[in-house]
Amino acid sequence: MKLFATTALLAGLFAAGPAFAADTYEIDPTHAWVGFKTKHGPWANAQxxxxxxxxxxxxxxxxxxxxxxxxxxxxASIDTNHEQRDTHLKSPDFLNVEEFPQITFKSTAIEKTGDNTAKVTGDLTLAGTTKPTTLDVTFNGEAALPWDANVIKSGFSATGTINGIDFGIAKMADFGLGPDVALEIDFEAIKK
Known part of the structure; x- marks a missing residue:
């Protein structure tokens, strides 16, 4: 009887077909752009x-x-098109890159909002402070490279807003910046 039950269970699993598994992608660093802008006093957006x-x-x-x-x-890869400003932004006044060399984002929840859109919430760690942050993400599409059918890429775009003061960057106010920082992210990722 046990053998019959086990056989029936296995037959049922195989009849249902293989379960869909998530695909793994690595971000292509040569096709990744993380941009930001914040208000600079009454003049313009610093980008x-x-x-x-x-x-x-x-x-x-x-x-x-x-x-x-x-x-x-x-x-330390920050680039605002002005070396002196970049050096200051890397200092303890802002990003403190020697103590906190990496900015990280790790998703904790994803909510589908449309056919190709979602809200991705995760833990953003910036200048040593971690805060929950939500990004609006669009899946732009997937295709093989025209010159190499073995390489399949997906493309994504994301936007969001953070408050620099919330991440401990108090000097922003001293320089008439922010406090809100708009994020604009685009990247391509290679299927593994």
Whole structure:
């Protein structure tokens, strides 16, 4: 009787077909852009980018809520098109890159909001402070490279806003910055 029950259970599992598993992707550092802008007094938005970005995505296309992302940004790769300003932004007044060399984001929850959109909430660690942060993410599409059908890429865009003061960057106010910082992220990720 036990043998019959076990056989029936196995037959049922195989008849149901294989369960869909999330695919793993590595962010392509040559096609990753993390931009930011913040108000600079009454004049304009100060803008910049981080040049060194890496990360891993577990992407379940059947149930996006089961997906996850881990993103790592080298804080010292900040570029605002002005070397003296970049040096100051790397100092303890702002990012304190010697003590906190990496900015990280690790997703904790994903809520599907449309056919190709989701709200991704995660723990953002910046300048030694970790806060929950939500990004609006769009899945732009997936395709093989035209010159190499073995390389499949997915593309994503994300936006969000953080408050620099909340992350302990109190000097922002002294320089007429922020406090809100708008994030604009675009990257391509290679399927493994």
């Amino acid at each position: 910049g980018t981080f040049k060194t970005v890496a990360g891993t995505i577990s992407f379940d296309k059947e149930d996006v809520t089961k997906s996850s992302i881990e993103l790592t940004i080298e804080a």
